[in-house]
Amino acid sequence: MREQIRCAVFGLGRLGYWHAENLAGKVKGAKLSVVVDPQEKIAEKVAHELGVQWSTSSQSILEDSEIDAVIIAVPTAFHADMIKLAAQHGKHIFVEKPLTQTLEEADEVIDVIRENGIFCQVGFMRRFDPAYAEAKRRIDAGDIGKPIYFKSISRDPGSPPAEFIQKSGGIFLDLSIHDYDLARFLMGAEVESVHAHGTVLLHPFMKECGDADQALAYLTFDSGAAGDVEGSRNAMYGYDIFTEVVGTEGSIRIGSLRHHDVQLLTDKGSVHDIVPHFPVRFKESYLLEMNHFIDCLRKEEKPSVTEIDGKKALEISMAAKISWKTGQRVHVGEKVKQTWRNES
Numbered sequence: 001m002r003e004q005i006r007c008a009v010f011g012l013g014r015l016g017y018w019h020a021e022n023l024a025g026k027v028k029g030a031k032l033s034v035v036v037d038p039q040e041k042i043a044e045k046v047a048h049e050l051g052v053q054w055s056t057s058s059q060s061i062l063e064d065s066e067i068d069a070v071i072i073a074v075p076t077a078f079h080a081d082m083i084k085l086a087a088q089h090g091k092h093i094f095v096e097k098p099l100t101q102t103l104e105e106a107d108e109v110i111d112v113i114r115e116n117g118i119f120c121q122v123g124f125m126r127r128f129d130p131a132y133a134e135a136k137r138r139i140d141a142g143d144i145g146k147p148i149y150f151k152s153i154s155r156d157p158g159s160p161p162a163e164f165i166q167k168s169g170g171i172f173l174d175l176s177i178h179d180y181d182l183a184r185f186l187m188g189a190e191v192e193s194v195h196a197h198g199t200v201l202l203h204p205f206m207k208e209c210g211d212a213d214q215a216l217a218y219l220t221f222d223s224g225a226a227g228d229v230e231g232s233r234n235a236m237y238g239y240d241i242f243t244e245v246v247g248t249e250g251s252i253r254i255g256s257l258r259h260h261d262v263q264l265l266t267d268k269g270s271v272h273d274i275v276p277h278f279p280v281r282f283k284e285s286y287l288l289e290m291n292h293f294i295d296c297l298r299k300e301e302k303p304s305v306t307e308i309d310g311k312k313a314l315e316i317s318m319a320a321k322i323s324w325k326t327g328q329r330v331h332v333g334e335k336v337k338q339t340w341r342n343e344s
């Protein structure tokens with residue numbers, strides 16, 4: 001077992017900062033050596049706070065033989081190029097979701113990862129959330145019988161700005177991809193087809209971005225099961241995350257709106273607070289997924305959620321996006337590429 005994995009974090013925005021903070025002191029066997037961001041002030045500030053080196057140049061860090069692994073938390077549009085470069089330099093990779101922005105890019109990065117014999121983990125942190133992990137354990141143990149229906153809701157408390165949305169790949173790719181990954185993970189089956197709908201309810205700028213702020217996808221699985229996934233940027237009350245798997249002998253529900261376990265009772269009624277946003281709801285999961293990544297590298301084992309899972313979730317997202325644009329039910333897999341070519 002390797003003593004220590006020396007890491008570099010690329011991109012110090014919302015996600016990169018969390019990963020850097022975790023790697024700097026909370027993950028056993030990890031050494032955060034350097035943080036990288038083209039915005040010098042951000043790189044310098046985070047480095048100073050965490051007591052590590054900083055750089056504005058990805059290339060020089062990739063060429064550094066003292067770095068074993070890189071964490072890629074840059075905007076999605078840059079994932080493919082950065083994964084390929086990192087793999088070619090022999091670095092193990094943790095990449096935020098989605099793996100890439102297109103299926104062609106996904107195939108390219110899968111080839112480069114394979115050719116260079118490195119490990120890659122994709123940031124589907126919900127799999128590591130204690131509640132989702134327990135649900136998976138109970139489903140696999142047969143506690144609800146055979147899974148027959150999947151329901152998942154992800155409602156964000158508002159939208160990121162237009163500049164982010166333009167580069168995000170859209171709601172099916174950026175937001176609902178977490179639920180599509182959970183669909184495969186919890187149902188133990190592959191999604192066969194998607195029929196999706198979307199509209200703009202609260203954020204008019206979404207129309208100019210060619211995106212929706214409210215989306216729904218109906219899924220069919222190769223096991224004969226079905227499901228639906230709602231994605232929304234319109235939960236002005238808080239961060240609303242919920243998943244249910246219905247089985248032949250019961251149902252399992254994951255998630256509640258409640259933030260602190262405090263309930264206020266007055267003559268006006270009963271109230272509790274609501275989870276404000278993803279860094280709060282999934283704080284523990286970001287640490288647990290990073291623990292898994294470093295642990296796997298130390299043992300030289302493949303992570304449990306890889307570039308292949310990244311591509312499969314991407315295929316479902318693409319099918320949903322095409323279905324929304326065309327109004328047709330879309331089959332997942334090779335046909336997605338074909339349909340997309342025909343449409344574009």
Ligand SMILES: NC(=O)c1ccc[n+]([C@@H]2O[C@H](COP(=O)([O-])OP(=O)(O)OC[C@H]3O[C@@H](n4cnc5c(N)ncnc54)[C@H](O)[C@@H]3O)[C@@H](O)[C@H]2O)c1
Nearest residue numbers: 010011012013014015016036037038073074075076096097
């Ligand atoms: N797992 C999750 O829950 C989750 C949540 C939000 C975002 N994400 C993903 O994380 C990624 C980053 O999103 P974000 O919200 O943190 O973005 P962000 O815009 O907040 O931050 C991105 C950072 O990357 C930097 N950057 C840009 N190009 C770079 C380069 N070549 N090298 C190094 N740094 C570079 C930018 O200067 C910026 O500081 C996206 O792929 C997004 O889909 C995942």
